[in-house]
Amino acid sequence: MVIDESTRFIMKMFSRHYRQTALAMPDRFSKREFGFMFYDRQGMVRHTAFPTRASLKKYLIEQTPAHVYYSCAYYEKPDAQTMPEKKWLGADLIFDLDADHVEGAQNMPYEKMLERVKEEVTRLVDEFLLGDLGVPENELKIAFSGGRGYHVHINSPKVLRLTSHERREIVDFVTGTDLDIDWLFPPKPFEISRFKDRVDSDKKRTMPSLDDGGWRRRIRKGIDTLLDEIESMDPVDARSKLAELFEESKRDIGKKTLEGLYKDLFGGKTGKRGVDRMRAENTFEVFSEKRHSDAFLDLVDMRVRGRMKGETDEPVTSDIKRLIRLPTSLHGKTGFEVVPLTRRELTGFNPFDDAVSKAFGEEEVAVRCEKPCNVTLKGRDFALDSGSNSVPEFAAVYLLCRKLASISTKA
Incomplete structure (x- = not known):
């Protein structure tokens, strides 16, 4: 594979980063599989293991990969060429x-x-992992991916042996998948009539309470927010908003049902409207017809749950053999460092300042831009014209990796 001047420069800078940076090694790293992608060859190199930090550092300095990954899994033989031979440990x-x-x-x-x-x-971290699931903060590690997001690692002994199915159940909890309506809005029996020893009863649904935990509290907060939003609109806009919210519904919601739903919630005198009773009495029984209550439950599932759910890439979380980026390595498409973070550090983290490798200096580099662009790195604004520009090394790495510029070969 032919290497151009831009790629040659990036590889030189990456090698310097690995020479000067103290690598953040994962727990039991000698039991992990490592994988690499390169600038100067195609495909991924996998099934590699390193007995020491020094051996990995030497490999990174000399081979200069564009991307560095390690397995979330521990293996008895991490460098075995097939998965059965590796012998999964957790x-x-x-x-x-x-x-x-x-x-x-x-x-x-x-x-x-x-x-x-x-x-x-x-x-995700505060509300679901530290909050609902009660993960101890010292068992949770966060990393900026170097690209378009973040990774959260939990290495508690309690999770090591979880199967893919069990991990999928955790994803379902975080995303609120298949929430049970009878659990969210529990039916409670009430007495209709009594005659001698005979008691006739029925059930009424109740609203989830803000005093509840987990998804009940979350759904109630979401319902209150949505109702407040619609209530603040004039009636014409409110009806239009409801129609818009139902556009993705699989249920056939007609104009008559929408109008009935709106009247059940917001019709009548203030204090006696359906929305007022929901808030004051925690009751769900404010709807005049079942189709109105069914439409409201549809709204809760589509819009309230959708707004309140946590986000994660399900295949990654449920995969017990996944490769993930190594913290302190570099991302080949941005030049940013994969930065390990504590929860406290996450709050003030700015990748455009904090993910720029300290190994990249201030020496000026001539680059050529195909079109004008503006970037801010390390607190400095760079307004680049099309054609030749001069920028510090740290900015050149970012521009080249993102293909916003190339090394200028013009004398």
């Missing part, structure tokens, strides 16, 4: 969240995209 639990899993993020500029994904990974 695996960390991994959550992978990037722009593909966050609604609307894919269409944002790169900087805004990373801000949005950071908001979601913070919510």
